[in-house]
Amino acid sequence: MARRTKAEADETRTKLLDAAEEVFFEKGVSRTSLGDIALRAGATRGAVYWHFKDKVDVFSSMLARICMPFDEICDDKYGELPPLQRIRHSMLVVFESMDGDERRRKVFETALFKMEYVGELEAVRERHVESARLSQEKFTRDLILAAEEQSLRLAVSPQEAALGLHSLFVGLIHGWVLNQGSFPLVDVGMMSVEVYLSGLGFRLNS
DSSP: OHHHHHHHHHHHHHHHHHHHHHHHHHHOSTTOOHHHHHHHHTOOHHHHHHHOSSHHHHHHHHHHTSOOHHHHHHOOTTTTSOHHHHHHHHHHHHHHHHTTOHHHHHHHHHHHHSOOOSGGGHHHHHHHHHHHHHHHHHHHHHHHHHHHHTTOOOSSOHHHHHHHHHHHHHHHHHHHHHTTSOSOHHHHHHHHHHHHHHHTTOOTTO
16 A cells, blocks of 8 residues: 555656646746646645645756756766767767757756746756856866877867867757757767867877
8 A cells, every 4th residue: 555655646746747847848937836837737736845845846856857968977977988988978978868859858948948047046056057067177187188198288278178168068958959959969969079179189089
């Protein structure tokens, strides 16, 4: 009986998050109430408060169901790869996970363009800023190691090179989301990344 109750609770939580995805996308985060989410899910406001502390908790839990780009970049699961391949592979994984996934694109569109990072959502902004900082630092470390491996003297500092790479990565995702997936993110994204790395002087077949 307890197992069935937990399964039912998990099902309700999933329905609420599915509904939140839809309503946040349609109305924007600031204009969506917990009552809107409950209504779309066919649940009560009490059910929402049983599973989530507030709207910020709903939004954060919705994002947690997908791997955010910066989280993928910061993941150490590609540690066995050479540094330059690690950079390229981690970006490729992000592009592949997003390209052609309409639901994922809509979640990112909500996070990027349909919310205001003020008031109760300021904490969400701070978490995103921190994730971006960590991913940029990882790019810096990997670029330093890659330059050492190839005996390459970069024309700019590793930090500046990482900032440019990070900006390219973010810009590609923003452009793809803003244009509703109108270009092949994997092909265009990886081509752009490789042009950038080549411009820094890296040998990509190394």
